[in-house]
Amino acid sequence: MDYLDYDWLVFLFRYFHVLSGVMWIGLLWYxxxxxxxxxxxxPEEQRPAVTGHIAPxxxxxxxxxxxxxxxxxxxxxxxxGYLVDALAIGLTDGSSRSAAIGIGMWFGLIMAYNVWxxxxxxxQIALGLVEADASLKPAAGRTxxxxxxxxxxxxxxxLYAMVSAQNIY
Amino acid sequence: MKNPLxxxxxxxxxxxxxxxxMVVVVEAIxxxxxx
Numbered sequence: 001m002d003y004l005d006y007d008w009l010v011f012l013f014r015y016f017h018v019l020s021g022v023m024w025i026g027l028l029w030y031x032x033x034x035x036x037x038x039x040x041x042x043p044e045e046q047r048p049a050v051t052g053h054i055a056p057x058x059x060x061x062x063x064x065x066x067x068x069x070x071x072x073x074x075x076x077x078x079x080x081g082y083l084v085d086a087l088a089i090g091l092t093d094g095s096s097r098s099a100a101i102g103i104g105m106w107f108g109l110i111m112a113y114n115v116w117x118x119x120x121x122x123x124q125i126a127l128g129l130v131e132a133d134a135s136l137k138p139a140a141g142r143t144x145x146x147x148x149x150x151x152x153x154x155x156x157x158x159l160y161a162m163v164s165a166q167n168i169y
Numbered sequence: 170m171k172n173p174l175x176x177x178x179x180x181x182x183x184x185x186x187x188x189x190x191m192v193v194v195v196e197a198i199x200x201x202x203x204x
Contacts (some may be wrong), residue, residue, distance in 0.1 A: 032177060089198065096199025103191055145196025149174040157191045169199070 007078075013076045020068035024115075025155055027062040032152045036145060051127050066115040070108060077105065077138055097169035104161030111151045111158065119149045 002008060035055070039047065077083040082101065085092050089106070090099030125132040126141035174180030 032180070037177065090195075091198065092175035094198065094201055095203065096195050101197040103195065146172075146174050149177075149180045152177075153180045153184040153187065156181065157188040160188050161191060161195075164195075169195070 010076065010079050013072050013079060017069060017072040017076050020065050020072055023061060024069050025064035025159070027058050027065065027149055028148065028155060030058065031062075031148050036148070054125055056125070056129060059120060063120050065117050066112045070112045073105065073108065077101070095169070097165050100161045100169050101165035104158050104165065107154045107158035107161065111154050114147045114151055119144050119151075122147070 035050065035142075039050065042050065059127065077086050082098055085095070085098040086102035086105055088098070089102035092094065092098070122140040122144035124130045126137050126144055128137070132140070171179075173183045
């Protein structure tokens, strides 16, 4: 194994891509499998511990991990020479591999967009991290929850697409 | 009809449905349109 050669650098970006992706999707699933279903069961006077301390910290790592996953993923696809074929979901080269990785990439891009441009701004309102009318908080929280659920839904086929492109196509 | 994203189970079910459709599309693209 030669270190610092091209193949090793490709591997390094893949490693950081997986590392970032685990943190992103792990925290997404924390929100959806743990925090959202548990919040109604927590006594009201204890909820500020979650909304004021835990959730903002989760959102920090969540959104930056999302960005890191996308950036390292796009660099990885470019280094591997399939960025254009993948973004064209394999319609340019007619390969299942490009179709699988490409659909996974588009799902990932949509999810990252949701994180940065919908979930994060709405959560800032819902959690009181920015100045906003109190009457706007419930609607903002609900929108953030539904888009978080959308991302959880997309994570199921997205991860299949990513792993299948690597292993069965 | 209830929005499937209102529940976690509905969310996962929708994800699995999208997964199945996606696999069909991937196979179709790989075989030049013939599944």
